[in-house]
Amino acid sequence: xxxxxxxxxxxxxxxxxxxxxxxxxxxxxxxxxxxxxxxxxxxxxxxxxxxxxxxxxxxxxxxxxxxxxxxxxxxxxxxxxxxxxxxxxxxxxxxxxxxxxxxxxxxxxxxxxxxxxxxxxxxxxxxxxxxxxxxxxxxxxxxxxxxxxxxxxxxxxxxxxxxxxxxxxxxxxxxxxxxxxxxxxxxxxxxxxxxxxxxxxxxxxxxxxxxxxxxxxxxxxxxxxxxxxxxxxxxxxxxxxxxxxxxxxxxxxxxxxxxxxxxxxxxxxxxxxxxxxxxxxxxxxxxxxxxxxxxxxxxxxxxxxxxxxxxxxxxxxxxxxxxxxxxxxxxxxxxxxxxxxxxxxxxxxxxxxxxxxxxxxxxxxxxxxxxxxxxxxxxxxxxxxxxxxxxxxxxxxxxxxxxxxxxxxxxxxxxxxxxxxxxxxxxxxxxxxxxx
Amino acid sequence: xxxxxxxxxxxxxxxxxxxxxxxxxxxxxxxxxxxxxxxxxxxxxxxxxxxxxxxxxxxxxxxxxxxxxxxxxxxxxxxxxxxxxxxxxxxxxxxxxxxxxxxxxxxxxxxxxxxxxx
Amino acid sequence: xxxxxxxxxxxxxxxxxxxxxxxxxxxxxxxxxxxxxxxxxxxxxxxxxxxxxxxxxxxxxxxxxxxxxxxxxxxxxxxxxxxxxxxxxxxxxxxxxxxxxxxxxxxxxxxxxxxxxxxxxxxxxxxxxxxxxxxxxxxxxxxxxxxxxxxxxxxxxxxxxxxxxxxxxxxxxxxxxxxxxxxxxxxxxxxxxxxxxxxxxxxxxxxxxxxxxxxxxxxxxxxxxxxxxxxxxxxxxxxxxxxxxxxxxxxxxxxxxxxxxxxxxxxxxxxxxxxxxxxxxxxxxxxxxxxxxxxxxxxxxxxxxxxxxxxxxxxxxxxxxxxxxxxxxxxxxxxxxxxxxxxxxxxxxxxxxxxxxxxxxxxxxxxxxxxxxxxxxxxxxxxxxxxxxxxxxxxxxxxxxxxxxxxxxxxxxxxxxxxxxxxx
Numbered sequence: 001x002x003x004x005x006x007x008x009x010x011x012x013x014x015x016x017x018x019x020x021x022x023x024x025x026x027x028x029x030x031x032x033x034x035x036x037x038x039x040x041x042x043x044x045x046x047x048x049x050x051x052x053x054x055x056x057x058x059x060x061x062x063x064x065x066x067x068x069x070x071x072x073x074x075x076x077x078x079x080x081x082x083x084x085x086x087x088x089x090x091x092x093x094x095x096x097x098x099x100x101x102x103x104x105x106x107x108x109x110x111x112x113x114x115x116x117x118x119x120x121x122x123x124x125x126x127x128x129x130x131x132x133x134x135x136x137x138x139x140x141x142x143x144x145x146x147x148x149x150x151x152x153x154x155x156x157x158x159x160x161x162x163x164x165x166x167x168x169x170x171x172x173x174x175x176x177x178x179x180x181x182x183x184x185x186x187x188x189x190x191x192x193x194x195x196x197x198x199x200x201x202x203x204x205x206x207x208x209x210x211x212x213x214x215x216x217x218x219x220x221x222x223x224x225x226x227x228x229x230x231x232x233x234x235x236x237x238x239x240x241x242x243x244x245x246x247x248x249x250x251x252x253x254x255x256x257x258x259x260x261x262x263x264x265x266x267x268x269x270x271x272x273x274x275x276x277x278x279x280x281x282x283x284x285x286x287x288x289x290x291x292x293x294x295x296x297x298x299x300x301x302x303x304x305x306x307x308x309x310x311x312x313x314x315x316x317x318x319x320x321x322x323x324x325x326x327x328x329x330x331x332x333x334x335x336x337x338x339x340x341x342x343x344x345x346x347x348x349x350x351x352x353x354x355x356x357x358x359x360x361x362x363x364x365x366x367x368x369x370x371x372x373x374x375x376x377x378x379x380x381x382x383x384x385x386x387x388x389x390x391x392x393x394x395x396x397x398x399x400x401x402x403x404x405x406x407x408x409x410x411x412x413x414x415x416x417x418x419x420x421x422x423x424x425x426x427x428x429x430x431x432x433x434x435x436x
Numbered sequence: 437x438x439x440x441x442x443x444x445x446x447x448x449x450x451x452x453x454x455x456x457x458x459x460x461x462x463x464x465x466x467x468x469x470x471x472x473x474x475x476x477x478x479x480x481x482x483x484x485x486x487x488x489x490x491x492x493x494x495x496x497x498x499x500x501x502x503x504x505x506x507x508x509x510x511x512x513x514x515x516x517x518x519x520x521x522x523x524x525x526x527x528x529x530x531x532x533x534x535x536x537x538x539x540x541x542x543x544x545x546x547x548x549x550x551x552x553x554x
Numbered sequence: 555x556x557x558x559x560x561x562x563x564x565x566x567x568x569x570x571x572x573x574x575x576x577x578x579x580x581x582x583x584x585x586x587x588x589x590x591x592x593x594x595x596x597x598x599x600x601x602x603x604x605x606x607x608x609x610x611x612x613x614x615x616x617x618x619x620x621x622x623x624x625x626x627x628x629x630x631x632x633x634x635x636x637x638x639x640x641x642x643x644x645x646x647x648x649x650x651x652x653x654x655x656x657x658x659x660x661x662x663x664x665x666x667x668x669x670x671x672x673x674x675x676x677x678x679x680x681x682x683x684x685x686x687x688x689x690x691x692x693x694x695x696x697x698x699x700x701x702x703x704x705x706x707x708x709x710x711x712x713x714x715x716x717x718x719x720x721x722x723x724x725x726x727x728x729x730x731x732x733x734x735x736x737x738x739x740x741x742x743x744x745x746x747x748x749x750x751x752x753x754x755x756x757x758x759x760x761x762x763x764x765x766x767x768x769x770x771x772x773x774x775x776x777x778x779x780x781x782x783x784x785x786x787x788x789x790x791x792x793x794x795x796x797x798x799x800x801x802x803x804x805x806x807x808x809x810x811x812x813x814x815x816x817x818x819x820x821x822x823x824x825x826x827x828x829x830x831x832x833x834x835x836x837x838x839x840x841x842x843x844x845x846x847x848x849x850x851x852x853x854x855x856x857x858x859x860x861x862x863x864x865x866x867x868x869x870x871x872x873x874x875x876x877x878x879x880x881x882x883x884x885x886x887x888x889x890x891x892x893x894x895x896x897x898x899x900x901x902x903x904x905x906x907x908x909x910x911x912x913x914x915x916x917x918x919x920x921x922x923x924x925x926x927x928x929x930x931x932x933x934x935x936x937x938x939x940x941x942x943x944x945x946x947x948x949x950x951x952x953x954x955x956x957x958x959x960x961x962x963x964x965x966x967x968x969x970x971x972x973x974x975x976x977x978x
Contacts, residue, residue: 061454061464062454062464063451063454063455063458063464063545065547090450090475093450097465097466118840118841118844119836119840119843119844120836120840121833121836121837121840123837136479144914145910146841146844146845146910147844147845147848147909147910147913147914148844148845148847148848148913149476149477149478149848150475150476150848151844172478173478173479197844198840199465199466199467199843199844199847200465201461201463201464201465201467202463202464202465203463203464204463204464207458207462207463211455211458212537214545215538215544215545218545218547221547222547227547227548230447253481254481254483254498255447256447256448256449256481256483257447257448257449257547257548258449259449259450259451260449260450260451260454260547261449261547262449262547262548264447264548268481270481278444278497278498278499279482279497279498279499280477280480280482281480281482283480284479284480285479286479286480286481287481289478289481474851476848476851486851490744491746
């Protein structure tokens with residue numbers, strides 16, 4: 001696969017501590033397109049080994065607006081279903097530029113390991129130094145060891161190591177869209193996580209057309225008035241939640257976006273530092289970056305102040321536990337009680353629709369209504385939208401905001417980028433397969 | 437005429453870095469960009485932009501703009517996280533002079549208009 | 555096709571500019587390249603070479619490393635028909651000097667014009683604008699692209715003007731004006747001035763930029779600017795034309811056949827071992843360039859000897875090897891000399907370790923000069939070994955081979971061993 005691709009599938013056997021590479025065949029892309037179209041295929045191929053499959057969308061890391069996302073496909077140890085979790089921030093893009101489009105991890109390691117993926121090299125590395133550490137400590141330790149602060153990680157914390165149903169795979173220092181207990185899956189394989197870093201180059205079949213078309217789409221996207229806003233509070237307001245902006249204002253530092261995503265879906269809260277500070281803080285850990293709107297809302301509804309909600313989110317991020325599950329299920333009242341309850345939570349987090357996609361994403365349109373009405377229509381639209389986002393690698397929350405990111409434009413750019421003819425019929429077939 | 441950066445508007449999305457590198461490499465990569473989203477202080481939520489021009493390095497910090505002439509020593513009292521030195525392997529900004537359709541790519545592609553042409 | 559056998563000095567004292575010569579010659583189709591460290595120049599017969607190249611770096615350090623013996627060998631090489639091409643530091647090296655250890659290399663009667671009795675006023679960069687030279691100062695009035703013009707001694711019919719970058723190289727006055735092939739003709743919009751324009755003009759304009767000094771059967775080419783810089787194609791062509799003019803298709807078919815026989819005794823590595831070697835190189839080059847990339851934004855420089863090094867220069871070495879790795883990976887068979895496997899893998903792993911160490915030292919505001927010095931030494935070891943492997947493997951079909959590489963295996967102490975044991 002010459003274009004929009006690293007041309008490589010990595011297969012790691014943790015049992016045998018072996019690493020193999022396969023070529024990504026053009027015919028597979030022609031048939032399954034990319035992202036969860038192919039991760040699902042790979043999952044089925046290796047399903048006897050209970051694999052974790054990491055994939056990148058076909059457009060991930062390009063000039064298509066919001067092409068930020070990669071995906072994890074695996075069987076949730078909690079729901080028993082094969083689910084798909086977006087990989088966001090800058091991590092999704094780093095996976096592609098680290099040299100592999102798809103990574104299959106099968107089996108179980110005898111001792112704790114992490115996978116160091118860099119420039120097309122995959123190393124199964126001893127995790128003895130980070131096993132037992134929380135997510136923040138682990139990411140910091142690996143960045144220090146590798147010698148690069150821009151190392152991107154996918155890590156579990158104590159929750160995953162202990163086999164909690166609510167264990168999350170966290171991204172760098174932050175909580176993730178994982179509501180499926182993938183952290184438990186990682187822990188069961190003695191897999192502390194992944195570290196990614198790469199300086200690859202992706203070629204494009206028709207670069208000028210691709211870039212020109214990307215810019216046209218971006219210009220159309222920028223016409224949206226909601227782009228004057230930034231951050232998670234406005235998303236919650238748009239979803240009908242009141243008082244969030246006022247509640248969170250006193251601790252809000254800045255807002256940041258995932259790769260090439262026009263709306264800043266992440267908000268940093270400063271808990272131990274003046275949020276108005278623009279210079280670099282002298283404190284090592286002044287606050288927490290929040291992308292989980294429902295977790296934040298959950299702590300608000302428990303009556304927490306914004307500071308305490310931030311502290312709860314930070315504690316969850318360090319422990320590697322789903323903060324929404326904590327807010328929703330722990331039944332505790334104070335921050336200290338919550339922190340002490342991580343190992344004793346029980347209950348289930350509801351996964352909407354077919355149970356394939358994470359409810360970390362609001363289950364409906366945001367800012368724009370997309371001309372939808374009725375619960376059933378919205379759910380059907382939402383599931384298709386999630387599937388399409390994860391096939392092409394679009395930031396999943398932004399795809400719910402922006403009608404200008406049409407399936408037609410994604411198909412067109414995918415064809416321009418790869419030189420393959422990718423049709424709506426193919427896309428429909430891929431989605432049908434994903435839905436089972 | 438030059439690039440103007442509003443670091444407070446920036447959301448650190450790296451679009452500028454990607455398109456600048458594309459302009460130099462004709463492929464998608466981040467290696468060759470002369471404009472770089474500074475993001476090495478993730479836990480502190482401290483981010484901005486670095487732009488290498490022919491003779492100067494522009495450091496667009498959230499607290500203000502800093503322009504360092506190539507060859508000047510870095511301030512020893514400042515923490516060593518923003519360089520007064522040019523990024524040796526990267527070429528200086530040429531305002532995408534050969535891209536008539538777009539002008540400077542970083543200006544055209546910034547989703548939040550944090551980068552403009554002065 | 556026969557190629558001139560070109561030796562590129564890449565040992566102690568050199569900076570990264572010799573890598574530009576590698577690119578230059580590879581692009582020109584001159585594949586018979588050998589990479590020399592100071593031990594080889596000192597202890598081996600370099601007369602098998604057609605051309606010896608010494609590029610930029612710290613002239614004093616180069617001279618110290620090559621030593622008296624190395625100097626004698628170079629002189630003998632030229633006298634017996636060899637062509638020496640020296641750019642920047644390599645141009646200073648054979649000039650007459652009373653300063654130790656440069657006085658071991660007094661081969662050409664050429665004086666530098668950028669020498670001053672008074673400390674020159676420098677408007678910008680002290681460390682790059684001058685260096686002490688006994689009681690005098692070698693100063694560099696300008697940096698970056700300058701304009702050169704060929705003289706009638708180069709081409710009676712016409713003169714041509716081309717640009718090349720000056721990074722500390724000399725202006726020259728030759729004992730015999732007919733030795734001067736090109737002069738400094740002017741400055742360009744990109745020229746950065748370290749002194750006043752009057753001083754710069756007086757020091758350089760009209761003075762020798764490229765000088766050819768015959769010595770018995772051979773000659774010295776002294777290049778003030780870096781004509782080998784990859785961005786200056788006309789200047790590059792000047793060098794290629796010079797090599798062809800002097801040596802051209804030097805070897806006759808009989809000699810070529812002999813080379814092919816010697817190639818047959820080299821080790822062929824294939825299968826699992828070859829894959830492991832390439833994977834190790836790829837892994838460690840990746841690990842190293844990741845750290846080196848992160849050092850790019852740190853405001854640090856190291857003064858090693860008389861030369862300033864910055865972290866980005868580490869990446870220059872690494873990228874030069876990295877970009878050739880893919881081509882190497884496509885070969886099922888690698889051509890290696892005995893001992894190369896261990897040499898490459900150990901140097902590559904050690905570079906990663908030291909780079910990670912230096913990142914930590916810089917983050918903690920600790921002194922990093924010793925580590926930096928070691929890294930640049932190790933980069934020399936690794937890159938010499940890598941390019942030996944690369945050119946031997948990629949171009950073995952031409953029948954050209956590096957007879958000298960066997961010498962590394964036969965000798966006692968190599969530079970590699972010296973570097974490794976100094977840390978134990």
